[in-house]
Amino acid sequence: MSRPATPIDGMRAGLALWRMAVDAQAVVGLRVMGMAGLWAVAPGETTRMVTEKAPAFAEAQWAAWAAAMRGERPDEVMSAWVAPISRTAGANARRLWKRGPTRG
Template identity: 40%
Template sequence: MWPLSMVQAWMRTASAGVAMAIDVQSVINLRILGLAGLRASPEGEGWRMIHEKQPAFMAAGIAWQNAILAGDDWSAQAEAATRPLARKARSNHRRLMRR
C-alpha cells in the first residue's frame, strides 16, 4: 500500500495537469474560431500564438532544473515544470474570453 502523502501528491499533480489541459484546450478552440473568422480575435493573435511558446517552455525547463537541483521530490518537480505553462494557458484563456 502506498503512503497517503504519496497519493495526495499524485492527486495534486494530476489535478493541476487536468486543469492546465482544460485551459489549453479552451485556448486552442478560441484561437481556431478566431482564425476562422467565427469569433472576434485580437489583432496579432496568430503571431502571438507562435511566439509565446518558446519563452513559456524555457521558463518551464528552468523551473524544472531548479527543482531538481534543489533536491525536490518528483511531485514538486512536476509542479515546478508545469506551473509556468499553466500560468500562461490560464492568462491566455482569460484574455481570449474577454473578447
C-alpha cells in the same frame, strides 16, 4: 530534503497538469474559432500563439531543472514545470473568453 510524498501530493500535481491541459485546449479552440471568423480575437493573435511558446517552455524547463537540483520530489518537479505553462495558458484563456463571439 522535503517530506515523503503522499497520494494527495500526486493527485494535486495531476490536477495541476489537467487544468493546464484544459486551459491550453480552450485557447486552441478559441484561436481556431478566431481564425475562422467565429470568435473576436486581437489582430496579432496568430503571431502571439507562436511567439509565446518558447519563453513559457524555457521558463518551465528551468523551473523543473531547479526543483530537481534542489532534490525535490517528482510531484514537486512536475508542479514546477507545469506552473509557468499553466499561468500562460490560463491568462490566454481568460483574455480570449472576454472577447466573445463575432457579431453578424
